[in-house]
Amino acid sequence: MRRTNTSTPSPALTFRLAAGSSDAARLQPLVQSAYRGDSSRRGWTSEADLLDGERITTAGILEKMTAPGSAVLMAFLPPADTDTNEDGDLLACCEIVRLPPPARRAYFGMFAVDPERQAGGYGRQVLTAAETFARREWGAEVMEMSVIWTRKELISWYERRGYRVTGERREFPYEDLEPGVGKVGDLHFEVLEKGLVGGKGEVGV
Template identity: 55%
Template sequence: MHTAPLTFRIAAPSDPDVSNVLTLVRSAYRGDASRAGWTTEADLLADERIDHAGVLAKIAAPDGVILMAHDETGALASCCELLKRPDGKLAYFGLFAVDPTRQAGGIGRQVLAEAERYAKQELGVERMEMSVIWTRDELIAWYVRRGYTKTEETRPFPYEHLVNGKALRDDLYFSMLVKDL
């Protein structure tokens, strides 16, 4: 499948796209709009995933960036967060969102590849890690097909940081995945 090339850039706090990042992330993760794609968490969580202040905090993080991917029309098609860990050898990959109406079309593969390139070449890290809610077998399998390994490590789900909503289950936690770059 051929997907048109994307244009990548790093979000800045004054960027007019900050609101678009917020809208994209919310639409891809939770709520009815997320059901248009295959990565929805709407059956697990009834909240907004992140707020405007949270997006700004990620953009302003001294060792992190939000990478934005625009399509050929200039529309924001996807985004992700990269955060260099204190050891300097590992980056966290998160806040990955692809427009739910455009999922399963190759955009996610392009963005993940660019995120890995950026993490290795610009952040100077050797490995990338991510956390995925343990129930998301299909999503975990997608990452495994792209070279990630599901580790035995788990991390608690941050129930206390839900944004304007609630969890629909009380047994959530994160499975950790890693890849050498």
């Protein structure tokens, strides 16, 4: 269920790159809660009606963190005590991948926001931070992503952020799923992209 946003501005998130197994262990339940199981139904990015089981393992997240040309970004609510060295509450994350040259492109994935706090403007902050990182670190000129075609609300959200549906479709990896995980048999991905050159509203990472 999608929540109605209030007029109170969302606090600015803080960001850092994930590093090490302890961060991977923190991220796994966040990603799981945003996509699979009953907890995900409280947000609007749920895949619970399409897929069951584990979205990704802790080892899988660690692999994304350590692969060449790949980064996992963590987003936190500011801690109540500004003098502390703690990160604050983990709220969201995403994966950014540098795609092979000669294309100056990056890929945005594993986008997860705590379902209890979705529709509060936090997703926009995470997406902007990812775009900023890709431009600054890799000189990316285009960001692309792939979204399950049935998730129309999510695709529309990306379109409002400047992304366009390219018309390219990619096969869904049913062969990689554990038995009984897939609930729907006609899934595929729609590819979306956005030009990053000249973008505004950068967020530091």
